[in-house]
Amino acid sequence: MSKQTVSKRVTAPSLRARKGAEKIVALTAYTAPMAQLLDPHCDLLLVGDSLGMVVHGLSTTVGVTVEMMILHGQAVMRGSTQALVAIDLPFGSYERSPEQAFDTASRIMMETGAQAVKVEAAEGVADSIAFLTGRGIPVIGHVGLRPQAVNLDGGFKARGRNDAERERVLAEARATDEAGAIAMVVEGVTPELAAEVTAAVGCPTIGIGASSACDGQILVTEDMLGLFDWTPKFVRRYADLRGAIEVGAAGYAADVRAASFPGEAEEYRLGTRK
Structure with missing residues (x-):
């Protein structure tokens, strides 16, 4: 058998160790060609459930299925060799119980080869994060604006603008960190709250619409590249x-x-x- 050179991917422990160090560069990826282009520049490629809106034309992420995440996750893994690849657990696939979360996460990881999964903060999700990490599944949390809660929140609205919301975001962030998350996406919060969250947790924070106070940044690649007429306020177009x-x-x-x-x-x- 001929000897092959295999690039070593960013690992879950090395990503978590970036807390307070060099900024983490993350972008979304949904296809093999895009993953191949982004991979040399990124520490983390996220196969986000945003693919429902970006690729499939859905109005929200709620209609995304586990099968869709697996299909796109397989493509991104084929197109990348360096970045850690994490895949969102879609709405309805993990909230019921830690056991449901494990069934979904283990299937996604087995069928794609990805290195981590991501879950949005909600009641009881910290228990599921602890359950997953205790069984060998690295988890990235997600606090602040939660796209999967769009129907409950009445739209894609920034969070933490009053004391009650601020305390909830901080509590969710602490619970996510204490449960063993390797990193945490912080979305749609003020710079002050982003700084509070970053200081309050031991894992690195990755901001999207959350200022440079975070330990890294992520954007939807197609927004960053100017594929759409409209982009959110927090996006800077680079092409x-x-x-x-x-x-x-x-x-x-x-x-x-x-x-x-x-x-x-x-x-x-x-x-x-x-």
């Missing part, structure tokens, strides 16, 4: 992918209609190998 696609599609359409594509360079000829 204009939508514009580039529109220019490319318009040029292709014009060439087809003018019969200038395909041309001689794109045609096969008898007696040649090209």
Whole structure:
């Protein structure tokens, strides 16, 4: 058997050890080609249930299934070799009990090869995090704005704007940390609350709409690359992918209609190998 060179991925312990150290770079990924492009630049690739909205056109993440997460998780694993890959447990697949959470998480990890799962904070979820970590499954928590709770919260609204919400976010963060989470996504909170959460927990915090006070940052890649007309306030666009696609599609359409594509360079000829 020939010897193969295998890149060593970021591990759960090494990610957790980044607390207060070099900032964690994280992005979402849903396909193999995108994972391949992002992998050299990221410590963490998250197969988020946001794929329901970004890839499948759903209005929320609530309709995402375990099968969808597995399919996209397998693709991201094929396209990456370096980053730790974590996969969201979708709505309804883990909230009932720690045993349900373990069944879902173990299936996802077995069928994808991913290194961790992510869960949103809710009543009893800390117990499930402890149950999973005690059985060898690294878990990333998620506090603040919780996309899976969009129906309860009345939309995608920033959290922690009053004392009651602030205390709840802090309590959920502490419980998530004490349960053994390797990291924690903090979404849609004020810079002050993000700093409080980061100081209150021993695991690294990864912000999205939560200021640079966190130990790292994550964005939805397609938002960051400018694929959509509208992006949330907290997104900085680093490219204009939508514009580039529109220019490319318009040029292709014009060439087809003018019969200038395909041309001689794109045609096969008898007696040649090209």
